[in-house]
Amino acid sequence: YAHHIQRLMITGNYALLTQTDPAEVDAWYLGVYIDAIEWVEITNTRGMSQFADGGIVATKPYVSSANYINKMGNYCSGCSYDHKKKTGENACPFNSLYWNFLDAKKEVFKDNRRMGMMLNLLSKKGDEEMQEIRDRAKDIIEHPEKF
Incomplete structure (x- = not known):
């Protein structure tokens, strides 16, 4: 349960x-x-x-980074990952996965007003940071056993 x-x-x-x-x-x-x-x-x-109905039930995808997870519960308190870091050795996997997802789906969500603030923050990320995020997210997705 x-x-x-x-x-x-x-x-x-x-x-x-x-x-x-x-x-x-x-x-x-x-x-x-x-x-x-x-x-x-x-x-x-x-x-x-999973937002797999195209927005009929929910008006935006229920996705979040470690920042939200940390604010909403005690899930991060005993974790070895740093919920504030997006990339690097002990960065929380939810962070790179979150920004990678938004980047991959930005065209899908560009007209969704509830996603506007996060897409605006995404657009301010530099190319180097985004590449680090993409690389880490790819590693997490392809090798979840490492995390």
Whole structure:
């Protein structure tokens, strides 16, 4: 069992940021959580967690960096990663995954007013920083066992 906030903020966020196939996320949730009932779980996963319905249920994707995760709970308190760092040796993986996701999907979200502030912040990042973010995100996605 996990509260819906953990499902959204941690596992769902990670799945969306790594652009995992929503069908695989559905199967995982249905297999892992004893209280997962298909008609509820799939609607929540597709509509809220994975933004796979194109914005029918949620008006913006439920994605966040470590900054938000840290503010909303105690998940970062015992973690060896630095929730303030975006890149580098002990930077939290959620940070590079978050900015990489926004960069990859900026055309999809350019007309979404709720994404405007974050896309504006994204546009201010330099080429070198973005390349470091992309490289780290790629490494996390291709080799999750390292993190």
